[in-house]
Amino acid sequence: MKIFFHNEVVFIFNKEKQMIKWSKTRKMGKWKFTLLYGVLLGGSICFVFSLISNTFLYTYHVIKSGIIHYLLSAVIFGILSGIGIWFISERKYKRYIDQ
Numbered sequence: 119m120k121i122f123f124h125n126e127v128v129f130i131f132n133k134e135k136q137m138i139k140w141s142k143t144r145k146m147g148k149w150k151f152t153l154l155y156g157v158l159l160g161g162s163i164c165f166v167f168s169l170i171s172n173t174f175l176y177t178y179h180v181i182k183s184g185i186i187h188y189l190l191s192a193v194i195f196g197i198l199s200g201i202g203i204w205f206i207s208e209r210k211y212k213r214y215i216d217q
Contacts, residue, residue, distance in 0.1 A: 137214045140207050148204050156200015157193055165192035 143151065168188045 133214065137211055140211050144208065144211065148201070151204055152197060152200030155203065156198075157196035159196075160199045161192040161196025164195045165189060168192065 146154070165188055168191065169185075172188075
C-alpha cells in the first residue's frame with residue numbers, strides 16, 4: 119500500500135485491491151465492458167458535457183448542427199475510451215499476475 123500526500127489530501131493506492139476488482143470486472147469481456155463503461159458511461163458524460171459546453175459557448179450552435187452530431191461523437195468517444203481502458207487495465211493486470 120502506498121500513501122501519497124497532495125495538498126493535505128491523502129491518496130491511498132492499494133494495487134492488490136485494484137487488481138482483485140479488475141479480475142472480477144474483466145470476466146464480463148472486452149465488448150461488454152466497452153459497451154457498459156465506455157459507451158454508456160463515458161459516452162453519456164461526453165454527450166452531456168458537449169451539449170452544455172456548446173450551449174454556453176455558442177447559443178444557437180446546438181440547434182444548427184443537431185443532436186445527432188453530438189450523439190455520434192459521444193458513441194465514438196465511448197468506444198475508443200472503453201477499448202483503451204480495457205487494454206491498459208489488462209496490461210497492468212498481466213504484469214501484476216506475472217510478479
